[in-house]
Amino acid sequence: MSRRPAPAVGFEEFVVVRGHALLRAAYLLTGDAHAAEDLVQAALERCAGRWDKLGEQPEAYVRRVMYHLNVSWWRRRRSRPESLVEEPPETPAAGHDEATVVALLLQGALRRLTARQRTVLVLRFYEDLSEAQVADAMGCSVGTVKSQTSAALRRLRQLAPELDELRVRQGGVS
Template sequence: MASRSDSLIRLAYVLTNDQHAAEDLLQTALMKTAGHWRRIRGNPEAYVRKVMYHEQVGRWRSPRWGRERVVHAPPEQLVEDRTREVEDRLTLRQALRALPVRKRAVLVLRYYEDLPESEVAKIMGCSVGTVRSQTHQAVARLRELVGEHLILEA
């Protein structure tokens, strides 16, 4: 299923037209499939797809699906302005794209995937010292591109 997850999430998105609902639909289908794993013969992906179809049709038929709840007055809530956070994230993403491929890969493996230096070295086919120097150079370049404050917050 791991190798087919991209295909399955695309199907879920087409069925739901919403990324979060698609993730929920796929997760529900995989949980239901796992419960019947011993009885599944042939193509397990086809079984998961069928579960997704049935689950989504059930959601469409549910009387609660898609209905809004009418209230007398909207709840009073202060919503935090997160514009700066989004701008910072976009700036950092753009700076990451500006890095050379190997430096970007080192940062992704070290900090996003949280892999130890030895594992990164094995994946990239280089020494641990090279991973350390590439990491140092990549972080220094990011600091030049976006500033110290953004690197420390990320």
């Protein structure tokens, strides 16, 4: 039985150096700052006790734990009914630069996707994982990842058509 080499950095140093990046990914997965903090904390808690066994790239392991925890959490939340609002959230106030407007619009649209769709998009396009890696992280087939990605992108276009308008205005492909 081969033993993985110990991580190059200690647990505390890892949290200080990579904690913010983990929190950003968790926020994109959950759509909520408090839930993101809980997700990162729970993942780090699970990894802390076996830190010396995680190998050369402990961040990949921590992120995988985050994805699995998030899937478990949204499966439990799925049984609770969604609360709908009469009016959509306000659009960003004038005076923001275009990058901020795009970020706020995208965050709002991501929050309105199902947790599974949001997870697929974050893993594919923010974390830049392949379809096979996403399938492995989510515990589903590659075909499911493809169909969920397609459905999520279609839903994003419905929820935030202004994002597509911005892309076209900036010279993107129409």
